[in-house]
Amino acid sequence: MLKEKLILNALAFKDANSGIVEQHRLLDWILSKGYRRLEIRREYMRNPSQEIALIAESNQKAQLELHYSVADKLFQDTYIDQSLIQDYMAEAKMLNAKSITFYLGDYRALSVKDKVFLQGLCNGSLAVLIENDQSLSGGKADKIEELLMICHENNIKLQMTFDIGNWIWTGEDAEKNALKLKPYVSNIHVKDVMIKDGCFSSTQLDGGIVDWKYFLKFFNGKNFILEYPCGMEPFDCIEHAYQLINEAMIESQ
Template sequence: MKKEQIVINTIVFREDIEKGKSQVDLLKSIKDYGVKNIEIRREYLKNFDKELTMIRDFAKEYSVKLFYSVPEMLFVNGKLNKDGIKRYNEEAEKLGASLMKLVIGQFEHIGEDDIQFLSKILIDKEKIFTVENDQTEMCGKVDVIEKFLNQCWINNLPIYCTFDIGNWFWVKEDPIKNFDILKKYVKYIHIKDVKFENEIPKAVHLGNGIINFLEILKHLPDNIPVAIEYPCGTNPFKLIDEALSVLVDE
């Protein structure tokens, strides 16, 4: 894997953010480190208009590619969350994000009205729209994700998958088997390792858990972005260095 494929998700700096730093404050450090793909987390934004604009301007000046993480549901009570989707999409456009991800939510089926609405949202060919497998039974099971994406593709809706390697353990599923099921939809990878404490999964640094993540990564297309996406404590760049030593080819 090339370093150019690596994305830093700002959850890496969770301790700094909890101490008061904004995602804007982190941009220069990440860029100076040599990674020019950054995933911005919506839940960490405090002043949307100001921060989105500042992040966008920074990214334009330094040729940084942005991804937008939105931990919100596409479907609420079985109905497409149109107002929310419109708002999140406008935020992603203001940010200048090349990819946006949500979770599926309480999905049953895609109606004709949903198809028409999503077709208008997805007309922006410069931004990839994805859903992620999260850590819940509702949004993180492979059968639900495959059913949703299959219905999207049948109806010519270009919606793809952000595949989180670690999250499958929260729903007691196998990431390698699930990658084989979903691989045609996958446009983005979140990588973390997982270990169990008292039978409860916990995200840990690469190599400190049980996931054979290299088995998945070796089957990826050469250009797919891969995000380091787990908290890295008080010395995050040290752990990023260790992760890159495993992930990046010499």
């Protein structure tokens, strides 16, 4: 895999910035290391409108491919807050993002109103995805599959970011879920998960219990996003992960 193909998530830089990630300052840094793709995290923004403008301005020079993670629910209290989602979409378009990712949220059924809304939302140039989060309400495969199946039956191009580690929090089998959800998956959050004192936490590759190499092979050709904290020297950690990923992909050929 070329460096240009690997997507970095802003979470990688959180520790090195004392938890305050000014994402517009990452672009030139990332570019200087040979990477070309970044997933922006909205929850790191203290003033989203201001920071999105700064990122967009900085990226006029850097020209990275940006993806946008909102960290909010598509379904709020069983329905889609259409005004809120449209605001998030406008932010993604300001970033000229390739994709925008939501959590599923409180999905129960797809109403006619929400179906019509999703048809307009998902069938444009901006890819719209839902991610399996760590919650029991929005991170279960059956509900995610149900919505994605309904959408695709109605020509709604809603896609999925498959987080290989989050299934541990929900107590589900990641490999079984990969089989059922593969037709809808475009992006993969690549991480490992460690257990300490009965608690789970995301960690670097080969630092936990996830068979991440299996998912690289299974989802070969999809977008791989490196999504875990990378400590005080993030690029050392990222370079190590990049080497591990390349070795794993060569082994799987």
